[in-house]
Amino acid sequence: MRAFIPVEDGNTLKAVQGVLRRLLESDLIDALMVPMRTPAGAITPTLVTDPALLDQADPLAPAFPVNSARVLGWMTQREPRGRIGAVMRSCEMRAMIELVKLKQACLDCVTLISVDCAGTLQTPAYQENAAGNAERWQELFAQPDGQPAGLRDACWMCEKPVYEKADVVLELFGSDLSQGFQVVLPDSLAEGWGAGESSASHSADGANSTRARVLEELVALRSGRLKEVFSEIRGRLHDDQEGMAGIFAACIRCHNCMTVCPICYCKTCLFKGPVFDHEPIQFMQWAERKGALRLPSDTMLFHLTRLNHMALSCVGCGMCTSVCPADLPVGRVFRAVGDSVQSVFDYQPGYNPEEMLPLVAFQEDEWQEVGQ
Amino acid sequence: MSENGYEPRIVAFLCNWCTYVGADLAGTSRIQYPPNVRVIRLMCSGAVDQVYILKALLDGADGVLVGGCHPGDCHYLEGNYKARRRVVALNDILESTGFEQERVLLRWISASEGQRFADTITEFTARLKELGPSPMRRQWAV
Numbered sequence: 037m038r039a040f041i042p043v044e045d046g047n048t049l050k051a052v053q054g055v056l057r058r059l060l061e062s063d064l065i066d067a068l069m070v071p072m073r074t075p076a077g078a079i080t081p082t083l084v085t086d087p088a089l090l091d092q093a094d095p096l097a098p099a100f101p102v103n104s105a106r107v108l109g110w111m112t113q114r115e116p117r118g119r120i121g122a123v124m125r126s127c128e129m130r131a132m133i134e135l136v137k138l139k140q141a142c143l144d145c146v147t148l149i150s151v152d153c154a155g156t157l158q159t160p161a162y163q164e165n166a167a168g169n170a171e172r173w174q175e176l177f178a179q180p181d182g183q184p185a186g187l188r189d190a191c192w193m194c195e196k197p198v199y200e201k202a203d204v205v206l207e208l209f210g211s212d213l214s215q216g217f218q219v220v221l222p223d224s225l226a227e228g229w230g231a232g233e234s235s236a237s238h239s240a241d242g243a244n245s246t247r248a249r250v251l252e253e254l255v256a257l258r259s260g261r262l263k264e265v266f267s268e269i270r271g272r273l274h275d276d277q278e279g280m281a282g283i284f285a286a287c288i289r290c291h292n293c294m295t296v297c298p299i300c301y302c303k304t305c306l307f308k309g310p311v312f313d314h315e316p317i318q319f320m321q322w323a324e325r326k327g328a329l330r331l332p333s334d335t336m337l338f339h340l341t342r343l344n345h346m347a348l349s350c351v352g353c354g355m356c357t358s359v360c361p362a363d364l365p366v367g368r369v370f371r372a373v374g375d376s377v378q379s380v381f382d383y384q385p386g387y388n389p390e391e392m393l394p395l396v397a398f399q400e401d402e403w404q405e406v407g408q
Numbered sequence: 409m410s411e412n413g414y415e416p417r418i419v420a421f422l423c424n425w426c427t428y429v430g431a432d433l434a435g436t437s438r439i440q441y442p443p444n445v446r447v448i449r450l451m452c453s454g455a456v457d458q459v460y461i462l463k464a465l466l467d468g469a470d471g472v473l474v475g476g477c478h479p480g481d482c483h484y485l486e487g488n489y490k491a492r493r494r495v496v497a498l499n500d501i502l503e504s505t506g507f508e509q510e511r512v513l514l515r516w517i518s519a520s521e522g523q524r525f526a527d528t529i530t531e532f533t534a535r536l537k538e539l540g541p542s543p544m545r546r547q548w549a550v
Binding site: 329341403 | 488493495
């Protein structure tokens with residue numbers, strides 16, 4: 037079911053908050069996980085039970101401090117307590133679906149509420165002027181092909197800005213956001229939303245075709261950028277002088293990329309344990325074997341292992357790039373490598389929670405030449 | 409020693425039930441094969457995490473062999489099928505990241521195939537001699 041949400045006095049955020057409040061007040065949801073604006077101006081995912089507090093909700097602000105699939109996983113695995121409405125961006129939704137397949141999250145008690153995303157800013161850039169930047173979604177939606185200062189690299193080349201398989205979809209692309217926007221709702225909610233709001237079927241059709249056209253253009257543009265990035269990064273990976281080791285030359289193995297990665301959930305990850313606290317003699321032996329030993333050691337092993345363990349599920353949220361203190365193109369490498377290995381298994385992460393992970397599933401009669 | 413003094417070093421991860429026993433049979437049958445292989449026994453080829461292979465390659469192993477039971481023969485029913493997918497993924501990732509995927513070989517060798525084990529080591533050693541020493545032998549910045 038579709039409903040048209042009118043915007044009053046040009047205050048789009050207030051209309052969005054109104055939708056969220058109605059969802060939280062419905063029988064469908066006990067609590068809402070939504071980006072909230074803290075008194076200091078930072079945006080952070082928050083679990084809200086009091087509808088009155090939703091005047092501080094701000095899912096439009098172009099801030100992306102954490103991929104909220106990580107935190108939603110904590111609240112939905114084992115025995116969930118209560119039904120959660122999760123307000124997320126496309127890349128967060130897709131990460132959530134991968135976590136479900138990894139058995140680190142569960143959708144049984146979750147209503148996915150997707151908000152179109154026009155892009156987000158690096159957290160430090162956002163925080164420089166949090167109050168002003170909170171409004172910059174307007175410029176991002178008006179010119180989604182632009183390159184505003186501080187835009188996250190992953191958003192600049194994001195070819196999946198909307199997630200339409202969610203239970204509720206706030207369709208912001210293709211609408212005049214100063215006037216109103218469309219919301220897709222489950223039929224179970226139809227009653228509460230009134231026929232009056234959804235009656236404007238003629239304008240709904242118009243909005244849909246505008247939305248389709250806007251998205252088509254945007255996806256084409258972003259896919260083009262992505263293609264260029266893939267070709268650039270693949271060139272560097274195969275460059276005799278630079279190569280993988282060159283790209284990651286400045287890595288300090290801080291593990292930030294792993295810590296923020298929504299897919300890297302393993303509590304027993306070998307990089308979190310004492311495996312790499314080598315004995316002193318070990319460092320000496322390695323140094324003697326090759327004549328020298330780069331320190332900190334095992335940086336390449338770290339990245340190659342992570343590529344092997346998670347690139348098949350990489351949804352391209354780019355948090356890894358955002359948090360890298362050495363400003364390495366971690367996300368670009370993972371997307372390019374992930375794109376290749378995903379195509380080997382004809383696998384598209386982030387859409388079908390019933391689908392098995394490629395390294396868990398198998399068929400007896402595949403790749404029969406391997407091993408012979 | 410070959411003419412240029414290069415002898416490939418192969419690290420082999422062999423499953424306990426098939427390939428390790430096959431290697432044992434090659435030995436007890438006194439079948440000759442090049443002494444270039446260092447064997448590590450695991451319970452199943454499905455227990456070979458990619459990180460083991462990567463660690464060996466980055467530390468300068470010229471080749472890595474993963475040996476498991478033939479499809480359908482896995483002691484744990486499906487470990488070798490999963491090993492196969494892992495090696496397929498690993499090889500694609502190695503290719504994407506500019507490494508030589510010819511240095512990783514998966515081979516099914518049963519407990520009764522001592523000759524096949526010896527042949528595998530002979531072939532792989534010859535192939536690695538053609539390829540030359542792994543660049544990782546001297547690459548300290550990884």
